[in-house]
Amino acid sequence: MSDSPPPASVIIALSESYSRVRRQSESLCEPLVVEDYVVQTMPDVSPPKWHLAHVSWFFETFILAPHLPGYRPFNPGFNYLFNSYYQGVGTPFPRAQRGFLSRPSVAEVYSYRAHIDTHISELITNLDCHRDSLKICELILLGLNHEQQHQELLMTDIKHILGSNPLLPAYSKKIAQNVQNSMVALAWVKLPGGKVAIGHDGKGFCFDNESPRHNVLLNEFLLANRLTTNAEYLQFINDGGYENPLLWLSDGWAAVQNECWKAPLYWRRIDNTWHIFTLEGLKPVNPDEPVCHVSYFEADAYAAWAGKRLPTEAEWEHAAADEDLTQGNFLESGRFHPLPAQTGKRLMQLGGDVWEWTQSPYIAYPGYRPPEGAIGEYNGKFMCNQIVLRGGSCATPADHIRKTYRNFFYPHNRWQFMGIRLAADA
Amino acid sequence: MSDSPPPASVIIALSESYSRVRRQSESLCEPLVVEDYVVQTMPDVSPPKWHLAHVSWFFETFILAPHLPGYRPFNPGFNYLFNSYYQGVGTPFPRAQRGFLSRPSVAEVYSYRAHIDTHISELITNLDCHRDSLKICELILLGLNHEQQHQELLMTDIKHILGSNPLLPAYSKKIAQNVQNSMVALAWVKLPGGKVAIGHDGKGFCFDNESPRHNVLLNEFLLANRLTTNAEYLQFINDGGYENPLLWLSDGWAAVQNECWKAPLYWRRIDNTWHIFTLEGLKPVNPDEPVCHVSYFEADAYAAWAGKRLPTEAEWEHAAADEDLTQGNFLESGRFHPLPAQTGKRLMQLGGDVWEWTQSPYIAYPGYRPPEGAIGEYNGKFMCNQIVLRGGSCATPADHIRKTYRNFFYPHNRWQFMGIRLAADA
Amino acid sequence: MSDSPPPASVIIALSESYSRVRRQSESLCEPLVVEDYVVQTMPDVSPPKWHLAHVSWFFETFILAPHLPGYRPFNPGFNYLFNSYYQGVGTPFPRAQRGFLSRPSVAEVYSYRAHIDTHISELITNLDCHRDSLKICELILLGLNHEQQHQELLMTDIKHILGSNPLLPAYSKKIAQNVQNSMVALAWVKLPGGKVAIGHDGKGFCFDNESPRHNVLLNEFLLANRLTTNAEYLQFINDGGYENPLLWLSDGWAAVQNECWKAPLYWRRIDNTWHIFTLEGLKPVNPDEPVCHVSYFEADAYAAWAGKRLPTEAEWEHAAADEDLTQGNFLESGRFHPLPAQTGKRLMQLGGDVWEWTQSPYIAYPGYRPPEGAIGEYNGKFMCNQIVLRGGSCATPADHIRKTYRNFFYPHNRWQFMGIRLAADA
Amino acid sequence: MSDSPPPASVIIALSESYSRVRRQSESLCEPLVVEDYVVQTMPDVSPPKWHLAHVSWFFETFILAPHLPGYRPFNPGFNYLFNSYYQGVGTPFPRAQRGFLSRPSVAEVYSYRAHIDTHISELITNLDCHRDSLKICELILLGLNHEQQHQELLMTDIKHILGSNPLLPAYSKKIAQNVQNSMVALAWVKLPGGKVAIGHDGKGFCFDNESPRHNVLLNEFLLANRLTTNAEYLQFINDGGYENPLLWLSDGWAAVQNECWKAPLYWRRIDNTWHIFTLEGLKPVNPDEPVCHVSYFEADAYAAWAGKRLPTEAEWEHAAADEDLTQGNFLESGRFHPLPAQTGKRLMQLGGDVWEWTQSPYIAYPGYRPPEGAIGEYNGKFMCNQIVLRGGSCATPADHIRKTYRNFFYPHNRWQFMGIRLAADA
Numbered sequence A, B, C, D: 001m002s003d004s005p006p007p008a009s010v011i012i013a014l015s016e017s018y019s020r021v022r023r024q025s026e027s028l029c030e031p032l033v034v035e036d037y038v039v040q041t042m043p044d045v046s047p048p049k050w051h052l053a054h055v056s057w058f059f060e061t062f063i064l065a066p067h068l069p070g071y072r073p074f075n076p077g078f079n080y081l082f083n084s085y086y087q088g089v090g091t092p093f094p095r096a097q098r099g100f101l102s103r104p105s106v107a108e109v110y111s112y113r114a115h116i117d118t119h120i121s122e123l124i125t126n127l128d129c130h131r132d133s134l135k136i137c138e139l140i141l142l143g144l145n146h147e148q149q150h151q152e153l154l155m156t157d158i159k160h161i162l163g164s165n166p167l168l169p170a171y172s173k174k175i176a177q178n179v180q181n182s183m184v185a186l187a188w189v190k191l192p193g194g195k196v197a198i199g200h201d202g203k204g205f206c207f208d209n210e211s212p213r214h215n216v217l218l219n220e221f222l223l224a225n226r227l228t229t230n231a232e233y234l235q236f237i238n239d240g241g242y243e244n245p246l247l248w249l250s251d252g253w254a255a256v257q258n259e260c261w262k263a264p265l266y267w268r269r270i271d272n273t274w275h276i277f278t279l280e281g282l283k284p285v286n287p288d289e290p291v292c293h294v295s296y297f298e299a300d301a302y303a304a305w306a307g308k309r310l311p312t313e314a315e316w317e318h319a320a321a322d323e324d325l326t327q328g329n330f331l332e333s334g335r336f337h338p339l340p341a342q343t344g345k346r347l348m349q350l351g352g353d354v355w356e357w358t359q360s361p362y363i364a365y366p367g368y369r370p371p372e373g374a375i376g377e378y379n380g381k382f383m384c385n386q387i388v389l390r391g392g393s394c395a396t397p398a399d400h401i402r403k404t405y406r407n408f409f410y411p412h413n414r415w416q417f418m419g420i421r422l423a424a425d426a
Helices: A008-028 A048-067 A095-100 A106-125 A133-163 A230-238 A250-259 A296-305 A313-320 B008-028 B048-067 B095-100 B106-125 B133-163 B230-238 B250-259 B296-305 B313-320 C008-028 C048-067 C095-100 C106-125 C133-163 C230-238 C250-259 C296-306 C313-320 D008-028 D048-067 D095-100 D106-125 D133-163 D230-238 D250-259 D296-305 D313-320
Strands: A188-191 A194-198 A214-218 A221-224 A267-270 A273-278 A281-284 A355-361 A387-390 A407-409 A423-425 B188-191 B194-198 B214-218 B221-224 B267-270 B273-278 B281-284 B355-361 B387-390 B407-409 B423-425 C188-191 C194-198 C214-218 C221-224 C267-270 C273-278 C281-284 C355-361 C387-390 C407-409 C423-425 D188-191 D194-198 D214-218 D221-224 D267-270 D273-278 D281-284 D355-361 D387-390 D407-409 D423-425
Touching: A008 A048, A008 A106, A008 A133, A048 A106, A048 A133, A095 C095, A106 A133, A133 A273, A188 A313, A194 A313, A214 A313, A214 B214, A221 A313, A230 A296, A250 A296, A296 A355, A313 A355, A313 A387, B008 B048, B008 B106, B008 B133, B048 B106, B048 B133, B095 D095, B106 B133, B133 B273, B188 B313, B194 B313, B214 B313, B221 B313, B230 B296, B250 B296, B296 B355, B313 B355, B313 B387, C008 C048, C008 C106, C008 C133, C048 C106, C048 C133, C106 C133, C133 C273, C188 C313, C194 C313, C214 C313, C214 D214, C221 C313, C230 C296, C250 C296, C296 C355, C313 C355, C313 C387, D008 D048, D008 D106, D008 D133, D048 D106, D048 D133, D106 D133, D133 D273, D188 D313, D194 D313, D214 D313, D221 D313, D230 D296, D250 D296, D296 D355, D313 D355, D313 D387
Parallel strands: none
Antiparallel strands: A188 A221, A194 A214, A221 A423, A267 A273, A273 A281, A355 A387, A387 A407, B188 B221, B194 B214, B221 B423, B267 B273, B273 B281, B355 B387, B387 B407, C188 C221, C194 C214, C221 C423, C267 C273, C273 C281, C355 C387, C387 C407, D188 D221, D194 D214, D221 D423, D267 D273, D273 D281, D355 D387, D387 D407
C-alpha cells in the first residue's frame, strides 16, 4: 500500500531546501585550493573532498539506490570509500586513511555531486507518483540535516588543516567586520526546578536521539548569563590550572600529561603574548571573546577551579525553553569565530558562537529506539563514552539548530567550536 | 575544639572490625606462593603484595601520619610505591609498572602490615582522649571499606594472574561443594514507576558517591527475575553475536575487532567444548550458571540481540528496595564463582554472584561534592567514561555491599565478576 | 685565495645538465593530478610536491644562500618544511607529517622551482668570476645527483600513492610496449677470487660513500646469470616459504608476522590468480619478469630456501667490473617496470630493472670520512641498520648509476624497485 | 654406525664441567629473594627463574629427549614456557610476557634443574655404550657454553631488576674490595696491517659463528691502550654530546630523542653529582673506571666527538692475537663491575671489565653455514641489525671467553656491561 503523497507545496519547499543546502556546502569550499581538499591532519579530521563525497553517498545509498528505479551508482568503488561507519551497508574504508586518497580528484567529486543532484531532482519531480513518497521526503530531509552537520565539520576540519600547517594560511583574510568588544559582567540567572519536560515534541524534523520527550526532575539552579571568556580562562591558566591534578578528572589529567596541554587548541604563546589561530589567520587573544576549542576535561577543570559546575543537558534545555536561539552568531554570519557577548538579554549566547559542554553523558532517552536498518546506526551506536553539547556554534547553520538538539563528542575532543557556560546549585 | 569521643561500644566494635577485615585480606592470600604476589599480568591488575601494602599505606597516610603524634613511616619510599592515584599526596609510581617491583619482599609487606596494625591499635586504644576522635573513627571506617574493596580486587587479580598462565594453576582445588544445578525459567517482574528516591539516606557508612539521596522519575518497567545464564549467552554466541556489528555500540565493535573477542574472558574452546577457567581450575561451562566476565559492550550487545535492554541504576535500586541482598553468594562462601539461580524468590541473585551492568554512566548525583583534600580523589575524579554496576559479586564481602552501592568500571573491562540482568520497558 | 674557474666547456655542460635534470623531475609529474602531489601513504613516502620542493631547497640552502651574494630565500618558512634530515641547518619538519601540508600549493612549488632555476642560472652565468667557482660546480653536480635520486623516489612514491588507493588508478595507461617474453634459463657464472679493488677511483662524480677505493679479499664464487623471476619466487610462495620460520632471519620472521606478508608488495590474489599493481594499473603476474618489491628479509629467505645466498657488495662490484651497465632498463625507457631477461650476455640485468639486494650491511669503507658541515649528513649518518643494494632499477636515471654506486635501505623496506640475484660459494 | 666413544678422561672432565657450570648458575642466584626471580622489567630482560629453567630446557630438548632412551619430560608444559626462540621445536611463549608467569615457582624450577642434572648424569655415566656418544659430548659442551652465556645475562638482568626499583636494593652490600684507583694515561698502540687470519681455528670449543677462519686485509691502525673512562665520557656529556645531532648516527639521534638519553644507563644526577647504580647499590661515579652501559649509538657518537673511531672486529681480534685475555676482571672476581685500568701492559683490559663495541655489523663469515635443525637457530638467524662486541665483561665466566668470540647486540641496547675502546687510522 502506497503513502498518500505530500502536498505540492511541501515538495517545492523540499526541492528548494535541497538546492540551498547542497549549494551551501560547495560555497563553503570556494576559498580552498585543490590541495586543501585532500589532507587529513588527524584521524578525527576528514579531507574536505571526503565530506563533499560522503554526504552525496548518503543520498545515493539511502535514497537513490533503494527508491529511484534503475538507478546505477556513479562509481561502485565509492560505496567503500565514502561509507563513514554504516556497517549495515558494508565495511567502511579505514577512517584514519582518508587522507591517503588522492583519487577521486576534487573535480570528480564535484561531478559525483552533480550526478546525485540530477537524480535527486528527478526523484523529487516524480515524487507524487511514487508509492513511498512520504518516506522519501523524510529521508531527503534527513539527508539535508546530515549534510548540514557535515558543513560544520567541513569548517572545523578546514580550520585544523590550515592551523596544523606551520605557514598558518588563512581561509580568508577578509571574513567579516568584528563587532565592537563589550565587557558584559558575569551574572547568575536563577532558574526554577520541578518536573520538567525535555526532548523533541515531534513537530518538524528532529534526530532520533532527541526523542522521546519525557519528564525529568530538576532542582532550582543558577546558570551563567554568558559564556566563559578568554580573560576568565586565562586566569585559570595563570593560576596553574594545567599543573594542578586536583582540579581534573582522572582521565582528563592523563590527557593533560600525554598531550602536553597548556592552553586551548590553537593557542600559541609568541613573545610572551597568547595568540590564537582563526580562519582569518593568527591573532592576539581577544579577552572578551568566549574561550573556544576546549575539551570537556578542560571545561570541567575550569568549573572546578571556579568553584562551579557545568549544567546538565536537561538544565540547559529547560533554561533555553523561553529563549530565542535564532539570532546568534551562526555559520551564515561568515565569521567562523565566536563573538563577545552583547548586552541586552538575560541569557546571552545560548545559540551559536560555541557549543556548550554539559555534564551529561550522551545516553538514550527513556524509551528511545533507533530506527530499523543501517540508518539506525546514525546516532544510537555512539551512546557510550561521549558527552552532550548544546546550542550550536559559529559553524552551525542557523536553521539546523534546535533547543532539543543533542550534539556529542568524546571528552578529549577539542577541534570543534566548543566552549563553557558555568552553572551552580541554587 | 575537640569532638566528643564516640562511645566505648563503638570503639570496641571498630577495633573488632579492624582486626577482622585486616585478617581477612591475609587469609585470602594464604593459598598463594610467594611468586603469585609479585606478578602484574596487565595494567589493570595489581600484584597481590601491592594490594596488601597499598591498603596499609592508606591507613598510614590518611590516619597515622596526620593523627598519631610522633608517628614515623615504616619506610619513606613506600609513599611513592604504594600511592595508587592520590595526586594530592605526591606523584604515584606508574601503575603499569607495579609488576616491576621485586622489593619490598612479601615478608617485608607483612611486616609493614603488622607495623600499621600496631599503630592503629595504639591510636584506637587512646581514641577517647584524642581531639579528632570522631573524624578518626570515620577515617578508619573508610579505610576498612577501602580494604574490603581491595579484597575483591585481590581475588579478581589473582584470578587473572593464574588464568593468564598457560599452566592454568588453581587457586585452590577444593574450594567448596557446588550447590545443585537448577533450571529457573526466565521471568519478568513488573515494577512500578513514579517519583522514586535513590541514594544513601545517611544511616551508617556509605561512600561519598552514593549521596545525596534524591528523587528521580521512573516509568513502569520489567526486570528479569534472575541473571542471564551461560546457556542463554551461548545462544548469542552461536547466533553470530560476535560477528554482527549491528548489535554493538560503535566503541564496542572496535573492542571486539581489536581484542579478537569471541566469548567472555576466561572462556576457551577445547575439543569443541567451551571451558572456563575458575579459581578451582579449568572446567566445562555450566549452562545454568550466570554468565560472568563480560564487558559492558558485551552486556549491551547481548541485550540488543535479546530485544531487551539493561536497567538504569535507578531502576535497579528501586527494584532492590524491598529485597534482602544479604543472603547471596558473597566472598565469605569461599566459592569465588557465581552460582545458578535458586528458586524461591521473586527477584533472584540481586546480591552477590556477579556485579550487574546497568546502562547508567557513572556520574555525580545532583548536589554531590567530593570531600576536601586528597581523600576527595577517592571517587569523584572517576566520574567520566565509566559505567555503574550494582549488587556485588561472589568476591564482595557480604557486609560491604549496600543497595545504594555504586561500583564502576570502564565499558571494556571484563576481569571483574561482571554479568547481565536484562530489563525492558513495561 | 680563489679557485681558478673551471673551463667554459665545463660550465656549459653543467648548465645543460642542470636544465635537463630539472626538467626531467617535472616531466615525471606530468601525468599527475594536483591531488596526487599532496598525499603521503606511509612515513617512508613523501608527497610528490615535497620532493619537487625539497630538491630545490637543497640548491637554495647549500648553494644559493652561501654563494649567491644578496640572495633572499623564496619563503623563509620553507627551510623548516623542506629540510629532510639536515640537523646542521635546523630541526626538520616531522617526516611522518609531510602529508599534512596542503600548502604551499603545487603551483607555488613550481614557482619555487622557477625561482631557484633563475638564480642558479644567474650563479652559473657569473661563475667565472666567482672566487669559489670550483666548489660551486661540485655542489651543483651534487645537487643534480641528489635530484636524480629523488626522481627515483618520486616514481616509487607515486606508485605507492596510487597502489594504496582501492580504485587502483594507473599513472599512465600507455606506458610503453613490452618487449617479448623470453625464458632465459638460470645459469651460474663462476668468478675468480683474490685481492680485488672496489670503490670509486675518483674520476668523475661519485658520492662520498663510494670511496676510498680499497682492496678486499674474495673467494671464487658463483653468480646467477640473471635476476630471480616471478615464476621462481612463486615456487617459494607455493612451497610455504612465508609460513616456515626456519627460512627467515629472526627480525625477518617478526616482520612476516607483524605485517602479514604473504607475497611481495603490490601482489594481490584475485580469483585464484596472482596480480600485481604496476604504474600501468593492475596486471596478472608475468612469470618471466624479475620479482620486484621484496624486502631484504624476503630476498634472504628466498636464497635460504633455494640453498644459495645473496652476493656481497664486493662480489657484485667485482662481477660487474667488465660489464656494461648502461644498456639496461632505466628510467628513460619510460616503462617503470622490470623486464624479463634477454639472452645474449653472460651476466644479464646488472644495470636497471631492479636494485639487487646484497648481503652487505651499509657501513663505511676503510678510511671513509664524511665531508665537513651539514652536507656531511648526506650519507654517513645512515651507516647503521641498512643493507646495500646495487645496480639501479627501472626508475633510476641511466646516467646516474655507476658500478660503485651504493644504494641502501632498511631490511624491511619493500616499496623501492628491489629484487634478487642469487650467489653461491664456488 | 656408532661413533667410537670419547676417552674416559674426556668424559670425566665433561662431567666435572657440567657440575661446576650448573652450580655456578645457582650460586649467582643465592643473594636473591624469591620475588627477584619473577620480575621482568623490560622485554629484553628475563626473570632469573626463567633463565634457570630455560638452560635446563635446552639440555632436556636437545640432549635428553632425543638421546636418553625412555626419557619423559619433567613437565610437558615447560616446552612452551621455556623455549626462547627455537621455532623448529614449537612456537615459543611470547618473550615480553615472561614476567607474567608466577608459576612454576622458584622451588619447582630448582626441582626441574635437579631432574635434568640427574638424567644428564645418567647419560654421561652410560656414554661409553651410547652410539651417539661423540655427538652427545658436543651437545653437552654446547649446553654448558649456552648456560654460561645465560650466567652473564642473569647478572645483567638482575642488575636491571634491582636498578629499576626506586628502592635501589643492592644485590650484595659486600661484593669485593675495590683495587686502588690509578690514572693510566690514554696512549695509542700502533698495529700493523696486511693479510690477517681471523676466526676460530677449530681447536677446542667455539660457537658456529666464529668460523670459518679466513683472511682479511687490514690497514695499519692505532688502538687505545685502555678503555674509555668515566672521566673522558663526562667531558663528552659536559660538552653537550647528547644535544648535538651532528655527532650521532641518524637512528642513534632518534634513540636519544625518544628515550631522553642524557647519560649512560644507571647514571643519575643527585645534588649535582653523577651517581651510578651498581650491584653494590648506588655510588658516586668513579672517574677512573671504564664507562659502562652505553649503546653502540653512544659509543659511536663519543668516538666522533673524540675525532676517532671504533675498531672493526678484525682489527680487535688481530690486536688481541698476542695478548693474554685470561687475567682480566671476569665473573669469578665477584665484583660485577669494571675496574680502572692497571698499568703494566701494552694493551690493557682486553679481556673482561666491559664488552667492547666494534664498528662491525654482525654478519656471517665467508663460507659460514648454520648447523642443520633447530640448533641451527642458535646464532645464524640473528645476523642482521646487530653489532659485534668483543672481549667479555665482568659478568663473563673467565673460561667462556675467547679471542675469536663474537658477542652481538642491537645498537640501542645498553643493559649489558658494554663500553668503549677507541681506534684510529694510522
